Amino acid sequence: MSRTTGDRRAEIIQAAVEVIAERGYRGASLGAVAERVGLTQQGLLHYFPTKEALLVAVLAARDQWDVASTALHGTTWPLEMLTSLVEYNATRPGIVQTFTVLAGDSVTEDHPARAYFEERYRWVREGAADMLRAEFGERLPGGLTPERAAPLLVAVMDGLQVQWLLDPAAVDMAAAFRDFVALLGGTGNT
C-alpha cells in the first residue's frame, strides 16, 4: 500500500532528524538511522536509494514543518508570531539542533544541503523584511530600513540557537529574542 510506504518513509525521516542531531550529517550513518526504525541499512535503502536522497527528504520535511507550525501558532501580529515560534523552538531542542548542525555544515564545499540553505536564507530574509515593514513601516531605529534589519533578525535567531544549544542554562533564547524585538522598537518586552 502506498499509505504504509508513506508512513515508513515518515518514520525514517524522523529517525534521520534525530541521528543527524546527535552526530551531524557526515556522522549519521544509514545503519544507525535504519536501526532506529527496526530495519537494516539495506532495508532503508529501499525507501531512499542514497544517503543524499534521505537528506533531501529531511530538508523538505523541515519546510513542511515550518508551514505547519506557523499555521498552528499564527496570530494577528507578524512579529508576535515569530516570537512564539522562538518560544516553541525552545521546547524542541532536537529539531533546532538538527538544523543548526546542518546549516553549519552546509557552508562547506559541495555540500548537498548548500543550495537549500542558500535559497532558504534568501526567502527567510525577504519574509523578515515584509514582516518588519508591516510592523514598523519604512523607518526603524538607527536609521535602518526593513531590508537592512532583516538579516539582523535572522542572524539573531540563528546565533541564539547555537548559544542556547551549547548552554541552555546560560541563555534564555526566547527572552533574548524578545529583547531584540524591543531594540527594534517593538512591544515584545514584558
Added chain:
Amino acid sequence: MSRTTGDRRAEIIQAAVEVIAERGYRGASLGAVAERVGLTQQGLLHYFPTKEALLVAVLAARDQWDVASTALHGTTWPLEMLTSLVEYNATRPGIVQTFTVLAGDSVTEDHPARAYFEERYRWVREGAADMLRAEFGERLPGGLTPERAAPLLVAVMDGLQVQWLLDPAAVDMAAAFRDFVALLGGTGNT
C-alpha cells in the same frame, strides 16, 4: 631542532584549518591534511598523535589568533574595535568558515570541541557585556542592560557569518554589523 618542529606543527595546523573549512571536522581526513604539507598521514601522526590532538591544537591556535588580531586592530573605543574585527573577518572567509563549521558541529553529542565552544561563548558574552557597559553605561535602548544585550551582539556576529558564507553577494557582513551597533544607539553608522 625544536624550532623546526614548531614550524612544522604550525604548518600542519594551518593546513588543518583549511581542510576543516572545506569538509568539516568529520570530513577532514588526516591524509588530506598531511598531503597539503607534503607528508604522509603517518608522518603527520608524528606531530599530532591523534586526530583529536590536532583539533585541540587548531582551537588553541584560534584563541591565539584572536588575541593577536585584537592587538593589531586595537583602537581606543571597544565597540569600534569589534567593528574592525568584523571587517577584518570579511576578508578571511577561510578562518570564518572553519569556525562556523566547528561551532555548528560542536553542539552534537560528545563532540571533542563542545567544551571549548561552551567556555568560549561564556567568556565572549562576558567580554561583550563589559564592552557594552564601557560604551553605553548601564542603560541601553529597549530597556536592556549590557548583560542582556551581550548574547544578542554575539548572536548577530555568528548569524551574519553563516549568511555571508552562504551568499557573500547578498549579505554585507560588516555593514550589517554596523547597523546592529546603530540599533544599540552607537555611532558605528556612517
Added chain:
DNA sequence: GTCTATAATAAGATAGAC
C-alpha cells in the same frame, strides 16, 4: 623525522534470494 606495511573498522552501495 618520515616512511612502508598493515591492522581494524566502518561506510555507502549493489545483487539477488525470499
Added chain:
DNA sequence: GTCTATCTTATTATAGAC
C-alpha cells in the same frame, strides 16, 4: 518489502624499518 552476502573504498591508528 526486507533480508543476507558482498564489493569497494576510506579512515584512524599501530609497528617497525631507515
